[in-house]
Amino acid sequence: MPFDSEDARIWGRLSAEIDHPVADLMIAASALSHAATVATGNTARFMPTGVRLENPF
Numbered sequence: 001m002p003f004d005s006e007d008a009r010i011w012g013r014l015s016a017e018i019d020h021p022v023a024d025l026m027i028a029a030s031a032l033s034h035a036a037t038v039a040t041g042n043t044a045r046f047m048p049t050g051v052r053l054e055n056p057f
Contacts, residue, residue: 006033018048025049 003026011029018025028049031038037052046053 001030001034001036003030004033014049020045020048 007026007030010032011025014020014025014029015022024045027038028046028051030036031051032049037054038046039054039056040046041055041057043053043055
């Protein structure tokens with residue numbers, strides 16, 4: 001899915017609050033903006049973002 005202006009707004013808030021890699025916060029911002037779930041084996045990294053998570057492993 002494209003990274004749009006709402007994703008960027010959320011990314012800005014997350015990056016100001018959480019010291020994580022840019023790409024991880026972009027994924028989280030996009031998921032939050034689109035009410036999507038992030039599927040990852042590294043759920044601990046995404047927990048501080050408040051995004052819905054699914055560990056498929």
